[in-house]
Amino acid sequence: MAIKHALMVGMMGRVADRFHEYQSARDLIGRLELAKQVTNADGIEIVYPSEFKNMPETIRIVKESGLTVSAVNLNVKQEKRWQRGSFTNPDPDIRRQAVQEMRVAMDLAVEFGTDMISCCPLIDGHNYSFEVDYLKQWGWMEECIREGAKHRPEIRLSLEYKLNESRNSNVLSDMGRSLYMVERIGLPNVGVTMDVGHALVVKETPAEALSLAALANKLFYVHFNDNAREWDWDMMPGTVNFWDLIEVMFYLRRIGWGGWFSYDVIVRDGDMVEGMQTSIEAVKIADQLVDKIGMANLEAMIREGDPGRAYSQLFRALL
Numbered sequence: 001m002a003i004k005h006a007l008m009v010g011m012m013g014r015v016a017d018r019f020h021e022y023q024s025a026r027d028l029i030g031r032l033e034l035a036k037q038v039t040n041a042d043g044i045e046i047v048y049p050s051e052f053k054n055m056p057e058t059i060r061i062v063k064e065s066g067l068t069v070s071a072v073n074l075n076v077k078q079e080k081r082w083q084r085g086s087f088t089n090p091d092p093d094i095r096r097q098a099v100q101e102m103r104v105a106m107d108l109a110v111e112f113g114t115d116m117i118s119c120c121p122l123i124d125g126h127n128y129s130f131e132v133d134y135l136k137q138w139g140w141m142e143e144c145i146r147e148g149a150k151h152r153p154e155i156r157l158s159l160e161y162k163l164n165e166s167r168n169s170n171v172l173s174d175m176g177r178s179l180y181m182v183e184r185i186g187l188p189n190v191g192v193t194m195d196v197g198h199a200l201v202v203k204e205t206p207a208e209a210l211s212l213a214a215l216a217n218k219l220f221y222v223h224f225n226d227n228a229r230e231w232d233w234d235m236m237p238g239t240v241n242f243w244d245l246i247e248v249m250f251y252l253r254r255i256g257w258g259g260w261f262s263y264d265v266i267v268r269d270g271d272m273v274e275g276m277q278t279s280i281e282a283v284k285i286a287d288q289l290v291d292k293i294g295m296a297n298l299e300a301m302i303r304e305g306d307p308g309r310a311y312s313q314l315f316r317a318l319l
Helices: 028-037 055-065 092-112 134-149 175-185 196-201 206-215 242-254 272-293 295-304 307-316
Strands: 003-008 021-023 043-048 068-074 116-119 156-160 190-195 219-224 259-263
Touching (some): 028 055, 028 272, 043 092, 068 092, 068 259, 092 116, 092 134, 116 219, 134 175, 134 190, 156 175, 156 219, 190 196, 190 206, 196 242, 206 219, 206 242, 242 272, 242 295, 259 272, 272 295, 295 307
Parallel strands (some): 003 043, 003 259, 043 068, 068 116, 116 156, 190 219, 219 259
């Protein structure tokens, strides 16, 4: 596989929850300097508009860093204007603003020499029964994403799903819904991101989810992290669901997928650089373990369908 590894610049700064601050805030230059210290990373994923309060200055800083941009991450959830939704806001003017922000993100992708933007529309959904009009919400999102994606057909838009947060129930909550949305939009440059942690939270098998996207020829991007299937903790890959990680690498090889892996990992404890370095190393080692076991052997295990016999071999491969 021709794979490149990207760090999410937004994850390299302040890390905090309601009760504690784990990592101190860093400005963009400081976070980019940290990213350069992660020697096994090939590039970065940059967030718009939060990193672009001064557009020319941010463009200059990113370019001067010498770091390759894997994708521009379109964040249309944080600002007060998005409180009732971005692409699904009942106010048509707010929806138009969301579409315009997508156009700007696409223009930035061209500026940085990448062919992709990613977007996880976390503010689009609902919290209560009888709070929103589901029929209109879906139609508004479909219409807005289609309109925005037409701005630059050469730039891919990769939609990322998540069960909840910020809404209790998100419109794009799983792979099936996301693929259905992409199918209805009907544009070749609109596809999906498979975030391993998000797949786990919604009780998907990550390798199966990415296979569905691959069958539709819509797997554009992969985010790596881990959790215990109950909350999106953004842990280092493979630290909880080890065999799921191995299976993901097996199927990525099987479908011949190539492109960027991005690491949506939060380092709460320890050194930020070491945590990110280990995250990338974990995925690379998982890929090497697929080599050690052998693609042919793994395919034979699947054909045979005997878990006891299969795991005897899998565990022995760790020795």
